Ligand SMILES: Cc1cc2nc3c(=O)[nH]c(=O)nc-3n(C[C@H](O)[C@H](O)[C@H](O)COP(=O)(O)OP(=O)(O)OC[C@H]3O[C@@H](n4cnc5c(N)ncnc54)[C@H](O)[C@@H]3O)c2cc1C
Ligand code: FES
């Protein structure tokens with residue numbers, strides 16, 4: 082099938098790429114644009130390693146076709162921070178040992194970023210529910226959750242950490 | 257002759273575990289729940305899964321252990337740069353276990369250079385010393401020991417250099433955190449950084465220039481970490497659903513190098529145990545097709561199913577390891593699977609359950625309850 | 633896992649979409665959120681030479697409450713269903729059910745139209761739509777028609793929608809009374825082992841009307857008329873409740889899969905239904 086020109090704004094930069102419509106967004110990002118933050122874990126929409134932010138939503142880019150993404154605004158981990166200027170979430174993941182092998186981490190942080198945009202003050206339970214589309218094989222999630230709660234605290238300008246507190250059952254706020 | 261446990265203080269660990277979870281109160285609550293269940297007041301049961309385990313890791317003595325004929329030593333090569341920074345190369349490889357942190361810390365405390373000025377390099381077969389790699393919790397017990405031993409060789413040479421620079425006999429200086437100090441004259445010293453510079457830039461009679469060392473460590477024995485794990489699980493008798501109310505993991509991995517890294521290993525290992533105990537299975541149909549080929553069917557818990565763990569420790573150093581460390585990566589996997597499954601089993605103990613099969617997914621738990629006549 | 637090649641279309645009106653659909657016949661298929669269709673295309677279980685993306689069609693989006701009727705555009709995502717407070721007031725069961733679908737990322741993409749048009753017995757919206765007695769609007773080359781959710785599902789992946797029709801909206805009346813969506817699943821991201829949607833009205837301690845549908849216990853959602861009837865006039869307990877469960881068990885037909893054997897699923901279906909009824913009753 083013929084390639085078509087697909088316009089993607091990734092991390093603020095607009096790219097025109099020739100891609101087949103059937104290509105998966107994650108491969109367009111990784112192989113055509115060399116933006117390799119989004120990882121391919123399962124390729125079956127279960128693990129969330131490929132999570133990117135597309136038009137303000139967390140999506141699994143292994144289940145989005147290149148053509149569907151045409152015209153979209155995309156943020157990947159590369160757009161959130163870099164080694165010289167880490168995003169608060171990146172900093173908190175480092176601080177609280179929120180990653181081990183790091184395979185899930187770009188997806189985790191990209192998802193967590195959207196979660197905190199929508200719910201800046203989540204409880205532990207809300208974080209766990211809101212992060213349930215991302216699998217991690219290494220950390221048992223505990224320090225990921227801790228890192229996200231700590232990042233929320235920082236972003237809200239709190240110095241005292243409430244990250245050990247377990248919140249009330251309120252799954253809606255996690256959405 | 258069999259293997260000999262290196263060290264263990266099992267009663268202390270076990271008593272601490274039982275006290276921390278409030279074991280007696282849990283048993284009382286459980287007995288009440290059984291009564292309420294029998295009286296028709298609840299359809300829930302609670303199980304307390306206990307597991308006290310020892311591990312055997314850190315393979316292993318070359319006289320006993322080999323892979324395809326290659327003895328299971330491990331290794332570390334250290335080069336101290338004239339600037340006082342260092343690089344250490346090891347025969348292991350980290351997949352996220354935090355080797356760069358742990359090994360740098362081991363070396364920092366042996367040679368007195370800050371951990372963040374020590375580069376740890378693993379996995380490049382062009383430059384790495386021979387080693388048997390990372391698995392079975394062997395990295396710290398074997399390569400970590402090699403790191404400490406190589407560090408001590410560095411320090412031994414540094415002592416000669418320091419004594420020369422301070423114009424005293426080798427035996428008249430002593431090690432103090434990051435420097436050699438003249439005994440009885442603490443104002444006279446040379447830091448490891450000073451020594452590193454001198455090692456390359458000053459002719460010292462009878463001493464080769466440079467500051468490097470290599471250790472191939474052949475462990476005299478395995479190490480035997482141990483732990484006490486307790487899982488408290490609520491069971492819905494009618495649907496087979498479970499939820500982990502509490503999970504307590506006490507690990508004794510000997511000398512603790514980096515508590516945060518250890519905790520991370522435990523969280524991850526226990527979660528893997530949760531997956532194995534409560535749902536993971538590679539099932540096949542009659543035609544031999546794998547039925548559990550996606551992560552929807554092959555159980556990998558999300559942050560939602562995974563509980564908030566409580567970790568704890570006792571510290572019983574290994575007598576034969578240079579710094580007393582035993583290894584921890586594998587322990588949580590060993591302890592948690594029985595702890596989770598025992599909790600399910602324990603929930604039904606009052607009703608005469610003698611045997612049940614893993615993984616304890618909803619359908620199997622339901623089947624246990626059904627087999628015991630609990631569905632009326 | 634990459635789908636076979638296709639021509640991609642992104643029309644900006646239903647009419648334009650229809651004309652592409654008509655032009656290519658069974659060579660064409662619409663995609664909404666793609667979170668059921670794309671996995672099938674990747675597995676090459678669905679081949680779609682012409683893929684018509686509905687994302688640019690504004691008229692398919694939005695939630696419109698007008699008096700006691702709500703109309704939800706087919707392209708409204710599950711995430712939008714959850715975050716719409718007006719809808720949550722109007723029909724709390726929508727939010728309750730949508731929160732139990734898949735995971736956050738899937739809910740940002742998956743649409744209510746796709747969830748019902750898909751015809752997968754595992755989907756949660758079809759049973760819910762039956763309980764709500766929703767009506768689906770279908771637009772085809774011969775105009776617009778409406779089909780009740782209760783008549784829509786024919787078999788697994790087979791619905792009353794013709795290949796050349798687009799589902800544009802779902803519509804239902806404000807559910808009166810207590811409502812509950814109860815779902816058992818193995819983990820987040822899993823389809824139901826069993827799920828029940830229950831809506832009950834009560835007056836003076838007696839049930840005056842009931843609507844019940846079960847999910848993933850047959851090759852279509854199962855509306856349980858006799859169960860509902862059994863509850864009317866009762867306090868939704870005792871013999872009436874037992875009868876409601878018995879009647880439900882008579883109409884479901886679950887198959888064995890990785891979630892468990894048939895016997896287990898039937899038992900769980902009974903338990904889930906009892907719980908949904910109890911909760912709906914408490915909320916009524
Ligand atoms: C990991 C995972 C877990 C999931 N878990 C659940 C779950 O627990 N419960 C649940 O209900 N769903 C679940 N889903 C499915 C998810 O909700 C889907 O998104 C949904 O079923 C389909 O919606 P869609 O918009 O993605 O449809 P698409 O995938 O785009 O389309 C599905 C089908 O419907 C047709 N179609 C779509 N829109 C229209 C329309 N307007 N008119 C005519 N035909 C149309 C398409 O041609 C296609 O055949 C899960 C999906 C994944 C990937
Ligand atoms: S790679 Fe996309 S969800 Fe796993």
Ligand code: FES
Pocket residue numbers: 179180181182183184185186216217218219220352
């Ligand atoms: S850190 Fe390894 S998968 Fe999450």
